[in-house]
Amino acid sequence: MPDPTGGGNAPGHRPDEVLDCLGQRCPLPVIALARRLPELPVGAVIRVLADDPAAAVDIPAWCRMRSQEFLGAAPGPAYDVRRTH
């Protein structure tokens, strides 16, 4: 059952921003995330809505390569990322 707060693996956390990448194929959702996250304040959470199956692999991998925090998948399909630096 979807979390009413929409927090996915980040219980109770509302995203500060939602990035709609539905219908986009790899690597576009990751590019959109890489463009937008640095514009948000440190600590902010962005939710990437992405239905390309590759996003489930590539968004966590991008977070690891860029030392950003991957909070987990959220209903959508969507992925929550916190800017850490």
Added chain:
Amino acid sequence: MIPSPVYLDAATAAPLHPVARQALLAALDDGWTDPDRLYAPARRARQLLDAAREATAEALGVRPDELSFTPGGTSAAHTAVLGGLLGRQRTGPVLVHSAIEHSAVLHAAEQHVARAGTAVEVPVDRFGRLDLDGWSRAVAGPGVALAALIAASHEVGTVQPVEGAAAACADSGVPLYVDAAQAVGRMPVPAGWSVLSASARKWGGPPGVGLLVVRKGTRWESPWPADEHESGRTPGAVNLPAVVAAAASLRAVTADAAAQAARLSPLVDRIRARVAAEVPDVEVVGDPERRLPHLVTFSCLYVDGEALLHALDRRGFAVSSGSSCTSSTLRPSHVLEAMGVLSHGNVRVSLHAGNTEADVERFLAELPEIVADLREQAGVAGL
């Protein structure tokens, strides 16, 4: 000027070995009759088939009557999995397999599940190495008929702990099937398995020849309708000229395998190091040490895998990719997915005996600019 093509996709198909070409041409003249007939030309064909079987069995260290030739590596893998499950169906319905098996094995597993069987997938780590503890627990579970483990990943090159996995299987009395398509002809296959498959075009034999080995004492039953060919393990007459060529090639590459590995492995090390150092935002994947001698995979951030393959092709480089952007399916490579590594912008380079140091140097010299150009065109440079 169009550069001369550099073929870097031996993991899909190695170029036909010169010995295979000679053997193929000779066998087309001498081996087109049916080896099962009783006239003189058929006896000649029978001799060719027997000799090919003996040479191949010797290269693998198995008995000739344990070896069957199949119409290809995929069919050998399907037959290995389904036959292993069928032979032990009274024990139970469970197939244990790694998360990074070849799609041929996974498709056989899908069919097994669709027919009310069960498949248990064992994960791998970030390097693509089997979780041996998880494997041991899985094969010790109830109702396990067969376990399947790829000898070395065809996508990222990581060599699997086959001996440890085989020991766990032996403890639980479960036969182990090993898909050795990337290992045979390149490195010794570890012992302990009950069923093995391989594919001739990976070692410079012609396409359309697979190997299926079922060790003596293994409970295995052909999933195909009854057929008298190849010990009843695979239906239909073999493509004898191709089998003869495959056997000749295997003998040649096995004799040369250690020398080729010693030559190619440092070239792969060079690609691993230079790509990581000279292409920004790249992830080189797979185990850097316990790996195949000829294969390396990396992924370039923000680059469309299909665009990268086309750009490399225009510069004369033939490579493969596990990116979903390149395939008809939407999913990225299940191997990259299981490892949790970047799946887009993926390039697999796999070397063969004909590749030179100059080929690798040219690839390394041109790759950074190719990736940079694609990033610039996509407006993602410096992200």
